[in-house]
Amino acid sequence: MAELPDLEVFARILTRKYGGKVLEKVDIPVDKKLNVPPKKLKENLEGHKLSLVKRSGKTLQFHIGESILGLHLMLRGELVELTDKVPKFIIMSFHFKGGAGFAVTDMQKQATATLDPPQNDTPDALEIDYPTLLKLLEGKRTVIKSLLMDQKKIRGIGNSYGDEILYHAGISPFSISGKIPEDDVKRLHRSMHSVMETAIKKIEKENGDELRGELRDFMEIHGAGIKQTKKGEEVLHEKIGGRTSYYTKSQKLFD
DNA sequence: GAATATGTTTAAAT
């Protein structure tokens, strides 16, 4: 669950709902991926006010008191509002003064919380400018799909939005990054922005105040259920870097 | 029961 657009919406919802509230208690049933001892996390966070929640790449950053708690949901992590029904697979839960709260769950136990994460200079997919993107592709021999998903080069694009962006830009996921002409890189840059921004708007509208987000109705091409694009093109699929990529043969291949 | 799933890390191979 949860790629960049979902996380962006989650950050806004969390800020709206919990911003300004005091975090009374943090429970940490699973601490194996935590970068500090649970005790230290509690000392740093409990009794302090949550000022805001931001998204950075595929992580959320909770600004609490003087500290920042980074949270990566990984492959299967979810955010769940706390009610009388106790969710399964809790990694950690946040209880605010007044009773409200939410939990991070992950049946795979891979969701990762990091106290005061080091600053990351890798450009974010929503913020990267065209010259930076062009430079990033220059001379690279990897296929474009892999590069887009490489978090050390650009942060925030996952398997499904990678497919959506490339389809939108009309570029084959198998294109060699360095062989894509400038005009098409320009198109790619614009598609990155518009696909993500459109998704954020749609998810925000559909979700309202709910943290759940498995809305994939608007996906044009990525998904096992999609056999044809709206234009009637046949959707092909093949593995790139161990994950299934969906594409059409109308997307231009540069090699 | 087998295959698959929105991500990352590690080690091994190229």
Add this chain to the structure above:
DNA sequence: CATTTAAACATATT
């Protein structure tokens, strides 16, 4: 050395 690939992670769903 730089880059790429497979396996592992733990469970649910189809």
